[in-house]
Amino acid sequence: MAILKRRIGGQGEIPTASLPDIVFMLLIFFLVTTTIDLDKGIPMVLPDRGGEFKVNPENISNVLINAQGQVLIDDEPAEIHQIRDIIKGKLQSRGLDADGKPKLIVSIKTERSTSYNDYITVLDEIKRAGATKISIAEPSK
């Protein structure tokens, strides 16, 4: 028969050897579940109500987007990848105003059935061309 050893005064210590493992597991859990969620997008400022003012028509460039996603810049058809160069050229030809911003106002007009994706694509290209004055015209009914 085995001799039962009597334990003398068990010491009240919690083993901490596995503490790093536990903490690692927690760390990995939070690493995996963390989503640093940031809002991103294209900022725009909508026009004020009743704030209509006259602009020299020469400084306006009309960009039309139809329901099929085809683009017309000042009555000339353009492909999506051409928009940037065309707008860049127009911006340069009109020069800068007193604030050092391009004089040209790009007016985007869509149809009611134009897809939002096409609109953002065109807006993106116009922004990439460096246009700062972008206006949104009401869609044709």
Place this chain on the structure above:
Amino acid sequence: MQFAKKSKPTGDIPTASLPDIIFMLLIFFMVVTVFKEFRGLPVLTPAARTTEKLETKRNVAYIWTDKLGRISVDDKIVSVPEIEPIMADKFATNRRLVISMKIDKDVEMGLVTDIQEKLRDAYTLRVNYATRFK
């Protein structure tokens, strides 16, 4: 004079402070973790190269529009005319309000314009078209 011979250095990295380091990392991730609170509608926003980060999250209100044309503001499905009073209310309490429009890429511009017109009525002119990085 006798110098004690130095013992050979052992190639051990001290790991005594390892738990502390990991704890610090753990606390960092615990603090920054936001359990994805999904409030809104399932939308796939369009991709754009000029996508910018919004400078703040505090002054942002969201309008969700999915491809079926449903509009959601503050967890509620709303119709187009309801947008104006809601946004006017929000604007009254926060003049620096930015409206983040989370619109699905398949939505038609007619609806987008209707929403924008309501936002103009509510005087919330600063908007943000939510997009993805291209």
